[in-house]
Amino acid sequence: MTILVTGATGNVGGHVLRQLLGRGVPVRALTRNPAAAKLPDGVEVVAGDLAAPETLEAAFDGVSAAYLITFDGSDGAALSTGPQVAKLAIDAGVRHVTMLWSGRPGPFEADIAASGLSWTTLQPVEFMSNTLLWAESIRAEGVVRDPFAGLRSAMVHEADIAAVAVETLLGTGHEGREYVLSGPEVLTVPDKIEQLGAAIGRELRFIELTEEQARARLRDMGASPEAVDHVIGWYADPPVEGYTVVDTVERVTGRPARTFAHWAAENADAFR
Numbered sequence: 001m002t003i004l005v006t007g008a009t010g011n012v013g014g015h016v017l018r019q020l021l022g023r024g025v026p027v028r029a030l031t032r033n034p035a036a037a038k039l040p041d042g043v044e045v046v047a048g049d050l051a052a053p054e055t056l057e058a059a060f061d062g063v064s065a066a067y068l069i070t071f072d073g074s075d076g077a078a079l080s081t082g083p084q085v086a087k088l089a090i091d092a093g094v095r096h097v098t099m100l101w102s103g104r105p106g107p108f109e110a111d112i113a114a115s116g117l118s119w120t121t122l123q124p125v126e127f128m129s130n131t132l133l134w135a136e137s138i139r140a141e142g143v144v145r146d147p148f149a150g151l152r153s154a155m156v157h158e159a160d161i162a163a164v165a166v167e168t169l170l171g172t173g174h175e176g177r178e179y180v181l182s183g184p185e186v187l188t189v190p191d192k193i194e195q196l197g198a199a200i201g202r203e204l205r206f207i208e209l210t211e212e213q214a215r216a217r218l219r220d221m222g223a224s225p226e227a228v229d230h231v232i233g234w235y236a237d238p239p240v241e242g243y244t245v246v247d248t249v250e251r252v253t254g255r256p257a258r259t260f261a262h263w264a265a266e267n268a269d270a271f272r
């Protein structure tokens, strides 16, 4: 019962991969560039691109379930290959797919759902790892620059997103479910900074950016105009789910969602 993990070289997929391995499940990792992928021993690595379905036949061969990202990393856009990917999965006898949304419902999830495959969609709010964006200025100057100081976020640990994914891939009762995933508390930007400072034993300063400065930073990072609008729109006027704690992680995994203090302690070295 091999499980296909896409996004395996990334945040959430990396946790999915390691958690499945930890449970002794055979895992096949998909990457567009196997030579650059640094994946743990015991993982079968296969080359393929979700935006190019003709590259994916070997990836699905003999797979019982799959964790699927729904965006194309080459331009950040939503994948439009849902019908072809669904056909490959159905032809290979895949039992279930679990999909990570891109922050809003996309055509990929809709096409998979319409295909007759059994599916679950994970709809996490803000990832805790987004604070890694602050790592360089914290290391260099002890400073965080960010817009929207008052933003409240029920940010979620990527390992918890993955833990829910793993339960949906290995268990039953998750078919046709859209799981909104949050962490265990609502934090403001100053709350996050305080907790990071505590984790590294350093007092940190906050400098609030204007919206235009925040847009420019995203553009400099290579974000498309659409992605800039989406991210800034979310931060300026987050949907209620973005700052609402839900108990999905605990309901699905049987364990409470990890706190940001936990995340900060685990990742402290990145900020030192």
Ligand SMILES: NC(=O)c1ccc[n+]([C@@H]2O[C@H](COP(=O)([O-])OP(=O)(O)OC[C@H]3O[C@@H](n4cnc5c(N)ncnc54)[C@H](OP(=O)(O)O)[C@@H]3O)[C@@H](O)[C@H]2O)c1
Pocket: 006, 007, 008, 009, 010, 011, 012, 013, 030, 031, 032, 033, 037, 048, 049, 050, 051, 069, 070, 071, 072, 073, 074, 100, 101, 102, 103, 124, 125, 126, 127, 130
């Ligand atoms: N950050 C947030 O707060 C947040 C909140 C909600 C949703 N999201 C969504 O979560 C997603 C990011 O997840 P993540 O952080 O786990 O990923 P990530 O760390 O950004 O890594 C991207 C992964 O996707 C793979 N990938 C990209 N395009 C691909 C393609 N065309 N075919 C096959 N693999 C491809 C990459 O694999 P290779 O490079 O090895 O091929 C890599 O493993 C985004 O869609 C984002 O919008 C983010």
